[in-house]
Amino acid sequence: MPSGCVADMGAAPAAVEPSAQPRRPSGLRRILVYQTLLVTALFGLWELLVRTNTLPVYLYGQPSGILAKAHLLLTEGDLLTHVGATAFASVVGFLLGTTLGSAVGLLMWLSKTAALVLRPVIVAINGVPKIALAPLIVVWVGVGLGAKVAIAASLTFIVALISVYQGTQEVDDDLVKLMRSLGAKPLTIWTKVIVPGATPWILSTMRLNIGFAMIGAVVGEYISSKMGLGYLIYNAGALYDLNTVFVGIFCLMALALVLDAVLGRIEARFKW
Amino acid sequence: MVTAPVLEAKQVTMAFDAGTAREVVAFRDVSFSLKQGEILAIVGPSGCGKSTLFNVIAGLLRPTSGSVSVEGALVDGARGHIGYMLQKDLLLPWRSVLHNVTLGLEVRGSRPDEARERALSLIRRYGLGGFESARPRALSGGMRQRVAFMRTLALDPKAILLDEPFSALDFQTRLILQGDVKRIIREQRKAAILVTHDIGEAIAMSDRVLVLSQRPGTVKAIHDIELCGDTDPGALRRSPAFNAYFDTIWRQLDGHAQAAA
Numbered sequence: 001m002p003s004g005c006v007a008d009m010g011a012a013p014a015a016v017e018p019s020a021q022p023r024r025p026s027g028l029r030r031i032l033v034y035q036t037l038l039v040t041a042l043f044g045l046w047e048l049l050v051r052t053n054t055l056p057v058y059l060y061g062q063p064s065g066i067l068a069k070a071h072l073l074l075t076e077g078d079l080l081t082h083v084g085a086t087a088f089a090s091v092v093g094f095l096l097g098t099t100l101g102s103a104v105g106l107l108m109w110l111s112k113t114a115a116l117v118l119r120p121v122i123v124a125i126n127g128v129p130k131i132a133l134a135p136l137i138v139v140w141v142g143v144g145l146g147a148k149v150a151i152a153a154s155l156t157f158i159v160a161l162i163s164v165y166q167g168t169q170e171v172d173d174d175l176v177k178l179m180r181s182l183g184a185k186p187l188t189i190w191t192k193v194i195v196p197g198a199t200p201w202i203l204s205t206m207r208l209n210i211g212f213a214m215i216g217a218v219v220g221e222y223i224s225s226k227m228g229l230g231y232l233i234y235n236a237g238a239l240y241d242l243n244t245v246f247v248g249i250f251c252l253m254a255l256a257l258v259l260d261a262v263l264g265r266i267e268a269r270f271k272w
Numbered sequence: 273m274v275t276a277p278v279l280e281a282k283q284v285t286m287a288f289d290a291g292t293a294r295e296v297v298a299f300r301d302v303s304f305s306l307k308q309g310e311i312l313a314i315v316g317p318s319g320c321g322k323s324t325l326f327n328v329i330a331g332l333l334r335p336t337s338g339s340v341s342v343e344g345a346l347v348d349g350a351r352g353h354i355g356y357m358l359q360k361d362l363l364l365p366w367r368s369v370l371h372n373v374t375l376g377l378e379v380r381g382s383r384p385d386e387a388r389e390r391a392l393s394l395i396r397r398y399g400l401g402g403f404e405s406a407r408p409r410a411l412s413g414g415m416r417q418r419v420a421f422m423r424t425l426a427l428d429p430k431a432i433l434l435d436e437p438f439s440a441l442d443f444q445t446r447l448i449l450q451g452d453v454k455r456i457i458r459e460q461r462k463a464a465i466l467v468t469h470d471i472g473e474a475i476a477m478s479d480r481v482l483v484l485s486q487r488p489g490t491v492k493a494i495h496d497i498e499l500c501g502d503t504d505p506g507a508l509r510r511s512p513a514f515n516a517y518f519d520t521i522w523r524q525l526d527g528h529a530q531a532a533a
Contacts, residue, residue: 172362174360174362175362175364178362179379181330181356182375182376182379182380182427183379183380184379188379192364192375192378192379193364196364196366197364197366199366
């Protein structure tokens, strides 16, 4: 027996864990306060720098000007229509791409051969910036809503396919062996173990993909649209109307936060 | 009472690359037979081919010579006669306790209401009542192993293979579960084989302990375990008979460990 054994056991008393954990509501409120302070400080600094002419307003815009512009666009312009158009294209593209991509990713588990054959194709497609495909898409589906949705869908499809297929490979191999020992056929294993086992990957892909879908939609609007926040931003930029550009950007941020929160809710429901 | 053996191994030998220069014999001439309600423990030094033997008994590997049969039918390839309880519980985390227990029945195509009824009666009878709709995440390690055992029992196998099913559990839970699993196997009239490193566990749970020698594994001894009906795990382990068995088996394993070192 090693001589150090007994001494070691005595020399390592379990540390007493501090039990004073921050209470959740007050902790959350504290974070919220800090967040508000941070944002206010940033905007305040920005406003100050512009007012003191340290930053030229025609290059950087101005928070008070952005607010006024937002108000104007809301009351007399069609800001909400633009927001709605981008949100609609993002969500439809997201749903199409994520659903199809996840389905293909899941189905690829059923055929090792198909997965191996498709692998280089998928890697190649994934390597191409999808924005480079935009002109092709416009030629195929025309300008407007179709192009936006198609770009958003193509971006999200490949992300969903790759990560959901990865998810099927991460399912504990012993669970698959257990199912085989129970006499299960591959399709039964797929429905009872692989699909539910890969669900967390589908859900985390959704969080990622809503961002990609918005990129796709906005790029579509840059290229060929008379609607949406991408169109608003692109047009205003061309006219050096930076306050409007910022209105568009902040609307995109707000939209991203809302969509992410919705998906967060959905994800939480599926936790086991 | 005379009953036919449920599980029988006759002169089972397993060699890899048999007949070539690289031939490795995992074990040789292993024979035993088990009746309903009997438990046989297999102990041996590491590397004695225990897990290979397990796979042969399970019908997952075909022996080089000899045969393993369940109620007279060879096990190889035939599924469903044998159930397993392994170190990992392998519960599906997204399914409730009830639906984990019905898993095998679903795969076999049982009617859902019958599967449910059978699972519920097992769950309630063996100490999991009230946890039917709990998720595995909410259960302790011991309870999870209980659920895994119920899943095995639900299929009503003739024989059950236990492969170190308690080794991941804390000591107290392990003793309790050993006692319960032993009782249930008797009650349900199953034949069971327990593969374990733990000599105490082998003695406490089984009717016979088979000691394998260092590779190539051969049957070094089979001990009939007769303890005077003591069911309390603590008292059992303090009894002189228990200690005598422990000592004998320990020596039989130890001699080989020293030879290998």
